Amino acid sequence: MTEIREETAIEARGVVKRFGGKAAVDHVSLQVKRGEFISLLGPSGCGKTTLLRMLGGLEHPDQGVILLGGQDVSAIPAYGRNTNMIFQQLALFPHMDVFNNIAYGLKVKKVPRAEIQRRVAEVLELVQLPEYGSRAITQLSGGQAQRIAIARALVNKPDVLLLDEPLSALDMQLRLDMQRELKRIQRESGGTFIFVTHDQGEALNMSDRIGVMRSGSLLQYGTPDEIYERPADSFVAKFIGETNLLPVRVLGAESGRLHVEWHGHRLQVAAPQSGPAAAAGEQGQLSIRFEYIRVGEEAAELPNRTKARVVDTVYGGTMMRYRLVSDDGIELTAHRLHQPGGLRYGIGDIVDIGWRSEDAIYVRDHDSMERDREGRPA
Numbered sequence: 037m038t039e040i041r042e043e044t045a046i047e048a049r050g051v052v053k054r055f056g057g058k059a060a061v062d063h064v065s066l067q068v069k070r071g072e073f074i075s076l077l078g079p080s081g082c083g084k085t086t087l088l089r090m091l092g093g094l095e096h097p098d099q100g101v102i103l104l105g106g107q108d109v110s111a112i113p114a115y116g117r118n119t120n121m122i123f124q125q126l127a128l129f130p131h132m133d134v135f136n137n138i139a140y141g142l143k144v145k146k147v148p149r150a151e152i153q154r155r156v157a158e159v160l161e162l163v164q165l166p167e168y169g170s171r172a173i174t175q176l177s178g179g180q181a182q183r184i185a186i187a188r189a190l191v192n193k194p195d196v197l198l199l200d201e202p203l204s205a206l207d208m209q210l211r212l213d214m215q216r217e218l219k220r221i222q223r224e225s226g227g228t229f230i231f232v233t234h235d236q237g238e239a240l241n242m243s244d245r246i247g248v249m250r251s252g253s254l255l256q257y258g259t260p261d262e263i264y265e266r267p268a269d270s271f272v273a274k275f276i277g278e279t280n281l282l283p284v285r286v287l288g289a290e291s292g293r294l295h296v297e298w299h300g301h302r303l304q305v306a307a308p309q310s311g312p313a314a315a316a317g318e319q320g321q322l323s324i325r326f327e328y329i330r331v332g333e334e335a336a337e338l339p340n341r342t343k344a345r346v347v348d349t350v351y352g353g354t355m356m357r358y359r360l361v362s363d364d365g366i367e368l369t370a371h372r373l374h375q376p377g378g379l380r381y382g383i384g385d386i387v388d389i390g391w392r393s394e395d396a397i398y399v400r401d402h403d404s405m406e407r408d409r410e411g412r413p414a
């Protein structure tokens with residue numbers, strides 16, 4: 037027990053926040069370990085900013101607790117916690133130079149002058165702008181301003197740095213550079229970062245763990261691989277990456293595998309990793325990632341295969357996207373790596389398609405789970 041506490045930087049336990057009677061965050065629990073990079077990911081309005089603001093003390097939970105380093109800080113406002121927040125609007129002081137922007141918080145805390153000099157120099161080094169102390173804020177590029185905002189937050193040595201979509205105003209190339217940069221800074225500083233985003237690519241690129249949210253609930257909290265390969269339900273499967281979802285009925289389970297029925301075919305598939313075991317008769321979805329659908333010769337030996345007609349093709353440089361309609365009239369999409377001189381199919385071609393049993397995952401239907409949850413007494 038003690039060991040977990042020591043390792044945990046911040047934790048939300050059964051946290052609820054309501055606005056006008058509606059839960060923006062609905063019984064969310066999550067633990068973030070020291071030195072982890074976490075993303076909160078979900079569509080607009082799912083409650084990720086509200087959760088972040090509660091972790092930072094800008095909002096207070098109606099129910100549940102926030103623990104910082106094992107201490108209950110639920111009632112302590114932002115200025116009383118050793119957390120720092122960076123927003124999309126960086127809110128740097130335009131009338132001060134870079135040094136004074138970064139030093140501001142330390143001066144307020146009456147940190148000795150020599151220590152301020154040392155700590156500001158240290159963080160400027162960390163964000164790779166060591167010569168920029170005397171630069172005016174108005175003379176920084178977008179990426180440099182981002183780094184200065186990060187330096188200003190890190191100079192306070194926060195236990196946790198909370199970042200609310202700080203990269204979303206940047207153009208694509210700069211955004212990708214800053215993703216790498218942010219990850220490097222986090223690694224080198226050993227800090228605990230919690231990053232809010234609605235961009236799945238951003239979350240997958242940077243995070244040790246991702247919390248996927250929808251309608252105030254935390255649907256899944258796990259490593260990028262877990263979330264991608266073992267999604268908790270059909271919403272997570274669709275929100276992260278691209279996948280084919282096929283409605284199926286569970287027939288039964290056998291040594292960690294499920295048997296499901298799909299259009300009269302009996303298929304063996306991977307069972308969900310968490311939650312209660314899928315019961316016979318349950319209706320759910322089969323998730324098969326676009327890149328797991330094999331086409332042509334590579335499908336010939338597979339146990340799960342059928343004939344399909346190519347109805348559309350998209351050339352994507354390294355990858356071909358095929359839209360296919362099976363003999364049963366089911367629409368599927370396949371992504372295949374495209375090699376120069378490799379075989380390519382065209383519209384109207386009839387091909388074998390198939391997938392390995394372990395690549396088809398049974399996921400619970402998100403909407404019916406939601407209905408069950410709503411029907412349950414609070």
Ligand SMILES: Nc1ncnc2c1ncn2[C@@H]1O[C@H](COP(=O)(O)OP(=O)(O)OP(=O)(O)O)[C@@H](O)[C@H]1O
Binds near residue numbers: 056082085234
């Ligand atoms: N201060 C507030 N007063 C009333 N409703 C609020 C307030 N803050 C948030 N909400 C509502 O709570 C829900 C969750 O909002 P939140 O900002 O946490 O979502 P989000 O996932 O961060 O969305 P976005 O990506 O658009 O910023 C939304 O329905 C929002 O309208």
